């Protein structure tokens with residue numbers, strides 16, 4: 249009998265699917281723990297914008313209709329927000345959809361993507377799914393992108409360079425100087441994907457906003473942003489790309505016709521204007537990061553200073569600590585799959601959740 253895996257690209261047959269953070273319901277089912285704390289997927293602990301919930305409720309009676317396939321109003325509002333034309337915006341079912349479409353468009357056998365080791369797991373997945381080749385560049389200090397080395401790794405067969413700024417799972421950033429140097433060196437055949445999923449959380453003055461460096465004549469940059477993080481709408485799946493209109497046109501050639509649902513479109517339009525929710529989220533996150541970093545220092549747990557809404561912490565044996573924390577009702581993310589067997593990644597939660605995590609971690613580590 250022919251098996252499906254014999255009929256697909258070998259790189260696809262060999263793939264290990266993306267492993268998401270453990271869902272709350274699964275922990276409840278498996279260990280009988282009620283009300284666990286989930287700090288595993290870099291979600292917004294405050295919940296969605298109340299305005300988004302209202303907009304979703306108001307749109308429910310129209311669910312018999314297909315969505316606006318062009319996401320016209322959504323793209324218009326995003327474009328307005330950035331002061332650019334809507335033909336430079338591509339709306340998607342999460343920024344992950346854009347990553348997959350870019351790989352599908354630009355990669356195939358013999359063509360490669362360049363990305364950093366210890367970076368977002370979807371870059372290798374999307375590359376392999378498209379049958380492309382991988383150029384994985386070592387970090388410069390164990391955690392941060394080495395943009396000079398990444399520029400050097402680009403060759404005439406490179407079509408995509410994936411940069412996560414801040415990076416997941418390390419929370420590190422690259423700054424203006426490195427970024428400008430990198431831009432000056434990238435040849436025209438390589439599309440630079442600046443994945444800025446955690447853009448809004450960054451407090452560092454040297455952080456570059458890649459939208460400022462789009463230059464129609466000199467280089468191809470695709471900036472990725474998402475509504476999954478600061479806007480608290482991970483479940484509804486909306487992200488977007490900003491790029492030159494000819495790239496947007498190609499993305500439109502290969503996307504499915506209704507890739508952003510009608511509820512998603514109205515929800516994110518409402519959330520975009522919810523300044524109170526955004527401000528509270530930023531405050532909760534800044535306080536949470538400061539609290540966790542202070543407590544980790546007190547416990548003698550080394551960590552990577554974070555520019556995002558999560559922290560990578562060295563706990564000695566990441567897998568064991570992850571399992572112990574699960575038994576105490578706290579879900580974090582083990583990092584073996586990202587090449588950090590000693591670490592766990594902890595998303596910032598509400599004050600009580602952060603306290604619970606610190607107390608549980610102190611017990612597990614015997615501190």
Ligand SMILES: Cc1ncc(COP(=O)(O)O)c(C=O)c1O
Pocket residue numbers: 289290341342343344345368412414415416443445473474475476482485486487
């Ligand atoms: C670096 C990075 N890019 C993209 C995403 C995915 O975002 P979305 O929910 O928009 O697909 C994440 C989510 O964890 C991420 O960490």
